Amino acid sequence: MIEIEQLTKTYKTKYGTVTGVDNVSLTVGEGEIFGIVGYSGAGKSSLIRCINLLERPTSGVIRIGGTDLTKLGSGQLRKSRLKIGMIFQHFYLISQKTVYDNVAFALRAAGTPAKKIRPRVEELLEMVGLADKRDVFPGQLSGGQKQRVGIARALANDPTVLLCDEATSALDPNTTLSILRLLKEINRKLNITIVLITHEMNVVKEICDRMAIMQGGRVIEEGAVYDVFASPQTELTREFISSVVSFDVPEQVLASVRGTLVRVLFKGDVAGEGVIADMLQRHAVKGNFLHGAIEYIQERPLGIFIMELTGERGAVTDALEYLQSRRAAVEVMNHGR
Incomplete structure (x- = not known):
């Protein structure tokens, strides 16, 4: 056109x-x-x-x-x-x-x-x-x-x-x-x-x-x-997106993180599924949610979550691989201290 x-x-x-x-x-x-x-x-x-x-x-x-x-x-x-x-x-x-x-x-x-x-x-x-x-x-x-x-x-x-x-x-x-x-x-x-x-x-x-x-x-x-x-x-x-969907975590909260800090993004229908709950049940890790929400764009859900995972390094790795297998995009923001 x-x-x-x-x-x-x-x-x-x-x-x-x-x-x-x-x-x-x-x-x-x-x-x-x-x-x-x-x-x-x-x-x-x-x-x-x-x-x-x-x-x-x-x-x-x-x-x-x-x-x-x-x-x-x-x-x-x-x-x-x-x-x-x-x-x-x-x-x-x-x-x-x-x-x-x-x-x-x-x-x-x-x-x-x-x-x-x-x-x-x-x-x-x-x-x-x-x-x-x-x-x-x-x-x-x-x-x-x-x-x-x-x-x-x-x-x-x-x-x-x-x-x-x-x-x-x-x-x-x-x-x-x-x-x-x-x-x-x-x-x-x-x-x-x-x-x-x-x-x-x-x-x-x-x-x-x-x-x-x-x-x-x-x-x-x-x-x-x-x-x-x-x-x-x-x-x-x-920068433009952050004016609509803000997922900034306060610095003082980040400073207290001792586990692995990750950002998890779910696209489409999977955003509405209990993927994180399944991950926590299947793997020997604990999750601490710091920020997150599900936005609807063009009537399609987009889920973005920031969380701290604690546990043995191998268990955390397995948990992240499980999230990826469920069509989640996973970004490790920093590893545990």
């Missing part, structure tokens, strides 16, 4: 040339929700604005549905952009127009016949849960309601792609969750491909299928959300 090949975007400043996006290649499948994560300045906003050519790339290729947007003339590009909806952090609603007219504006701008505008707007407002707000002005709406108007407006011309530029950053946690669930519902109902950028891993964890981590204009890690959470490959990814 979306193919980005060796995309680079540079900017001329009074201090010289700055690279916002540095040779990025990504593929987003049809109907997928793809998250792009990074701190401010990572290049994610530049990247998403290049996807619909709000900013023209310095070099590289952007294909949507097989069409290279960078090769289109202005007329063809305007037509292609009708199939790329976009929602923003700050809503950008027209304060002097009602909710109805804000959504209708996108249809009128696209040349939609007048007789088709009203039923389409009413359909969209019903979809985003604002049918009772059609004659209200933006100033009378909450932040979440304003974003729902923005989503309805972005969907007005029946796009195949929806780009979300920090769409929930200005919202409180509960409202964020409701907007994410709405986006997921729209994705499943319309099979619309969604690309969202964010600096919040909770957003990605909640609705994304796959994700990429950006730093310094480059993609430094990419994969299925579950796999990235289960086995982060870079320090930055681990």
